[in-house]
Amino acid sequence: MPLDLLIRIYYICAANLTKKIMAIIITDECINCGACEPECPNNAIYEAAEEWKFSDGTALSGEIILPNGKALSADEDQEPLNDDVYYIIPDKCTECKGFHDEPQCAAVCPVDCCVPDEEHIESEEELLAKKAFMHRE
Ligand code: SF4
Ligand code: SF4
Numbered sequence: 499m500p501l502d503l504l505i506r507i508y509y510i511c512a513a514n515l516t517k518k519i520m521a522i523i524i525t526d527e528c529i530n531c532g533a534c535e536p537e538c539p540n541n542a543i544y545e546a547a548e549e550w551k552f553s554d555g556t557a558l559s560g561e562i563i564l565p566n567g568k569a570l571s572a573d574e575d576q577e578p579l580n581d582d583v584y585y586i587i588p589d590k591c592t593e594c595k596g597f598h599d600e601p602q603c604a605a606v607c608p609v610d611c612c613v614p615d616e617e618h619i620e621s622e623e624e625l626l627a628k629k630a631f632m633h634r635e
Contacts, residue, residue, distance in 0.1 A: 521591040522601050523615035528583035534603035534612060535584065540632060542590035543603060546583050549575040552590065557634035564589055565624070565631050588618040590632065595625040 524534075524543075535543045541555020552558045552572035563569045568589070570576075579585040586603070594601050604612040620628075629635075 520614035520616060521588045521593060521618035521620065522586055522603055522612050523588075523617075524580075524584050524586055524603075525611040525613060526583060527609055527611040528607075529609055530583055531608060532584070533606045533608065537602040537606050538591075539594060539597040539602070540590045540592055540629070542587045542592075544578065544585055544587070546585070547578050547581045549578060550587055551575055552632075556590070556632040558632060565627050586612075586615075588615065589628075591618075592625040592629045592632075595622060596629040 530546065532545070535545065538555075544550045551574060552562065552570070556572070558572035560572060561569070562572045566589070579587065601612060604610070
């Protein structure tokens with residue numbers, strides 16, 4: 499079994515044991531079909547090389563402080579995270595918590611390249627708080 503797959507399985511098991519959940523990341527295997535983008539309830543998915551902002555698809559505007567302490571302008575364009583394939587903004591991804599039972603991007607992706615992101619592990623409570631913050635609930 500390849501080492502990167504073993505590492506991915508380790509992180510998923512560790513997250514499950516500690517009741518932690520991961521954001522989703524799009525791998526380089528993405529074929530840029532665009533199927534995932536309209537399915538995201540948080541507008542967290544962007545096309546390659548496209549700028550993004552927090553106000554897209556959320557109730558946020560003006561200067562904001564995220565639940566994780568980061569301060570920024572919700573209306574300001576931000577640099578794309580990937581110039582080659584679709585990408586997900588970790589600070590906007592809630593694993594679809596509060597909207598759906600499973601990540602919608604992963605559910606529709608034809609090449610299964612929407613996978614757990616071991617760099618961004620959060621609890622269900624943290625993800626629901628992020629969702630409530632973004633949609634001003
Ligand atoms: Fe959007 Fe849900 Fe995919 Fe996160 S898991 S990027 S919230 S569709
Ligand atoms: Fe890429 Fe999958 Fe999204 Fe299509 S559905 S753009 S292959 S991540």
